[in-house]
Structures are given as structure tokens and as C-alpha cells.
Amino acid sequence: MNYIGSKRRLSTFLFETISDTVGSLKDKTFCDLFAGTGIVGRTFKSKVAEVISNDLEYYSYVLNRNYIQNHQPIKYEEIIEKLNKIPGKKGFIYQHYCLESGSGRNYFSGENAARIDAIRQEIEHFKSDENLYYFLLASLLESLDKVSNTASVYGSFLKHLKPTAQAPLQLEPALFEYNDNSHKVYNEDSNELIKKISGDILYLDPPYNGRQYGANYHLLNTIATYNTNFVPKGKTGTKADYNRSMYCKTKRVYNSFNDLIKNADFRYIFLSYNNEGMVPQHELQKLLKRYGKYSLVTTSYKRFKADSNRPHKAKRTEEHLHILEKY
Numbered sequence: 001m002n003y004i005g006s007k008r009r010l011s012t013f014l015f016e017t018i019s020d021t022v023g024s025l026k027d028k029t030f031c032d033l034f035a036g037t038g039i040v041g042r043t044f045k046s047k048v049a050e051v052i053s054n055d056l057e058y059y060s061y062v063l064n065r066n067y068i069q070n071h072q073p074i075k076y077e078e079i080i081e082k083l084n085k086i087p088g089k090k091g092f093i094y095q096h097y098c099l100e101s102g103s104g105r106n107y108f109s110g111e112n113a114a115r116i117d118a119i120r121q122e123i124e125h126f127k128s129d130e131n132l133y134y135f136l137l138a139s140l141l142e143s144l145d146k147v148s149n150t151a152s153v154y155g156s157f158l159k160h161l162k163p164t165a166q167a168p169l170q171l172e173p174a175l176f177e178y179n180d181n182s183h184k185v186y187n188e189d190s191n192e193l194i195k196k197i198s199g200d201i202l203y204l205d206p207p208y209n210g211r212q213y214g215a216n217y218h219l220l221n222t223i224a225t226y227n228t229n230f231v232p233k234g235k236t237g238t239k240a241d242y243n244r245s246m247y248c249k250t251k252r253v254y255n256s257f258n259d260l261i262k263n264a265d266f267r268y269i270f271l272s273y274n275n276e277g278m279v280p281q282h283e284l285q286k287l288l289k290r291y292g293k294y295s296l297v298t299t300s301y302k303r304f305k306a307d308s309n310r311p312h313k314a315k316r317t318e319e320h321l322h323i324l325e326k327y
């Protein structure tokens with residue numbers, strides 16, 4: 001999934017820097033506290049004793065619950081085949097998020113919106129088998145993202161259906177890595193969860209600007225929860241009470257960082273933060289240095305697609321990995 005702040009193309013850099021700093025990983029607990037797509041946790045899944053993964057957003061929980069917590073084979077082939085054959089249903093997604101229904105919103109073709117409704121309703125019948133349920137939900141999220149009529153995020157849609165959005169939705173399995181260790185996935189606020197967990201390596205990748213993920217990916221949450229008891233708001237059809245992260249609020253972000261680092265019961269903390277982030281680098285460094293031995297590693301990085309199209313924005317940006325060994 002093309003995701004704001006995704007570390008997909010930085011995962012090798014992160015893995016190498018983290019393992020060089022920490023040494024042997026095989027008996028370590030690795031926590032990805034702002035997990036998003038789960039790509040960082042996935043990189044460490046078979047290399048450490050346990051991955052703890054967390055995100056505030058439910059769609060991210062679904063992805064991580066599948067990619068990280070699922071670790072033994074699932075029989076899915078026949079189910080995916082059947083789901084790919086069921087006819088569309090004109091449900092909530094069709095009614096509110098495609099033009100054909102007269103909603104005025106053009107997130108999906110009419111046919112795909114109705115198929116999303118049909119498949120999502122059918123998946124609910126598998127709820128008693130949690131591993132399978134989250135596997136199917138993750139498969140739906142990943143597959144529908146490929147046919148969505150957006151420029152990467154769901155904060156808006158394109159006027160005309162782009163070619164990939166005209167293609168029929170094909171449910172593809174969200175394959176995960178098998179291994180013998182078990183892993184834990186949470187759907188909580190980072191600053192609450194940090195008081196309840198402990199481990200060796202804490203990886204932090206919070207938002208670095210004011211763009212709330214709950215608004216930018218609202219439709220993924222609506223499809224994942226299928227909680228349709230609300231009236232979609234305005235042109236974009238957002239749910240009014242989406243999550244507001246303190247890491248996206250100028251007045252709250254500094255104290256949130258401070259509380260998080262203070263309460264972290266982990267020996268090593270690695271923090272990815274962009275050089276254009278809300279908290280200036282020197283302030284962040286000063287804060288971190290209060291809690292232990294500090295160093296910084298920097299790499300140049302190609303900007304997120306939707307952002308690089310904005311005028312006055314350089315195509316490349318610097319990505320900083322702050323390293324703290326806590327006293």
C-alpha cells in the first residue's frame with residue numbers, strides 16, 4: 001500500500017542500522033509503536049524473538065494483525081476464490097462512495113464499490129476464526145487500494161476514474177511470513193500503551209506534520225470496521241469523529257514525545273523523524289539527550305508521491321534516525 005510516511009524503501013537501512021547498534025537480535029523484543037502498513041515489523045519478524053506492533057488506526061491494526069500476528073499457514077485458497085465470484089451488493093460503500101449511486105463521491109467505480117460491500121459483508125461470517133478473519137480483511141484492504149480512484153490518500157478523490165480504478169476489483173491474498181514465534185498487535189494510543197509494555201528495541205515512526213491519518217485514510221477504517229452507523233460528511237465523506245493524534249498537533253507534540261520517551265521501558269529507542277517535522281531537530285535532540293546516550297544517522301530519501309507533486313517541494317528529503325540508549 002502506498003502510505004504517507006511508509007518506510008518500505010527505508011527498511012533495509014533501518015534493519016542494518018538497528019542491528020549494527022544492538023548486536024544479536026534473536027533473543028530481543030522489537031516494538032513498532034506507530035506501525036502503519038507494518039513494513040518495519042515485517043522486516044524484523046523472523047529475526048527477533050517477538051514483535052509487538054501497534055497503531056491508533058483500525059485499518060492499520062487489521063494489516064498488522066495479519067502480517068505480524070499471523071505466523072502459521074491458513075487455508076484460504078477456496079475462500080478467496082468464492083469471494084471473487086460473489087455478485088456485488090449496493091450497500092454503504094456503494095451508496096456513499098461512488099458516482100453511480102448519485103453520492104457525488106468518486107472513490108470507486110460503481111461495480112467495485114458494490115463488490116467491496118458484498119465481499120466485506122461476507123467476510124463477517126468468518127469472525128469466529130480470528131486469524132482467517134484478519135487475513136481476509138487485510139486482503140480486502142490491500143486489494144481495494146489498488147482500484148481506488150485517489151492520488152494515494154483517501155482525503156480526496158479524482159474527478160475522472162483513472163485506468164487502474166476502472167479495472168475490476170480482484171481479491172488477492174495478503175500473504176504473511178510464517179515463523180514459530182508468536183507476536184502481539186495492539187490498536188491503542190502510543191502514549192497509553194507504552195505504560196503497559198516493555199522490551200529491548202523500541203522503534204518510533206510517528207506522524208511528523210499536521211496531516212491526520214484518521215482523515216486521510218477514513219475510508220479504509222469505514223470498510224475495515226464496516227461500522228456504517230453514521231452520515232458521511234461533506235465532499236470527502238469523512239466520519240466526523242475520526243482519531244486526532246497528538247503527534248499532529250503543534251501544541252501537543254513536544255510533551256507527547258517527552259512523556260513517551262520518559263515512560264518507555266526499552267533499552268534502545270530508534271526514532272524516525274523527518275527534517276521538516278513539527279518539532280525542530282535541535283529540540284528533539286535536546287529532549288532525547290536527557291534520557292541517555294544519543295546519536296544520529298541520516299539518509300537522503302525520495303519524497304512521498306503526493307507530496308513531491310506540490311510546488312516548491314524538493315523531490316528528495318532527509319530522513320533522520322535518532323538513536324537513544326536509555327540510562
Ligand SMILES: C[S@@+](CC[C@H](N)C(=O)[O-])C[C@H]1O[C@@H](n2cnc3c(N)ncnc32)[C@H](O)[C@@H]1O
Nearest residue numbers: 005006007034035036037056189190205213245
Ligand atoms: C509515519 S506513519 C508510520 C508508517 C510506518 N512505519 C510504515 O512504514 O508503514 C505514522 C503512523 O502513526 C500512527 N499514529 C499516529 N498517532 C498515533 C498514536 N498516538 N498512537 C499510535 N499510532 C499513532 C498513524 O496512524 C500512522 O499509521
